[in-house]
Amino acid sequence: MDIKIRDYQIQDCPAILDIINEAILNSTALYDYNVRTLNTQKAIFEEKLHKGFPVIVAELDNEIVGFGYYSEFRFREAYKFTVEHSVYANKNCIGKGIGKLLLTELIERAKKQNLHTMIGVIDSENTNSIDFHKKFGFEEVGFIKESGFKFNRWLHSVFMQKML
DSSP states (O other), X not given: OOEEEEEOOGGGHHHHHHHHHHXXXXXXXXXXXXOOOHHHHHHHHHHHHHTTOOEEEXXXXXXXXXXXXXXXXXXXXXXXXXXXXXXXXXXXXXXXXXXXXXHHHHHHHHHXXXXXXXXXXXETTOHHHHHHHHHXXXXXXXXXXXEEEETTEEEEEEEEEEEO
């Protein structure tokens, strides 16, 4: 199994849309309620790329099986050395090392951009993601109770941080 990590290309967007919309509909990985359209997802990535942030994909046998990116943590100027990241894998490919490859690449790119710290905001029920981030040196630095409401229940956010 040879997973290739590369820069996002616009033709990757339909496969990415399948991954993100499955997560929106069936998990608390995103606190979105509504599936995204192809145009919406393309616009999200275009904005990140325009600002100089990476969007990367994981490819296996010429199919997109995951993606990741980082961008602003907050919009005030003093936060310009802090980014928030996201990594997603196709639900049928969880546990195959896709997330590990994507996050490793994002961390390396952030270091090359002379960024100072990377933040992950994770739903508290997603203990697999919390444990995954700890393996990369992320530390739990915050907990916000009832910060989201999805699937008819309140959700809590865990803030994780890695100093670069």
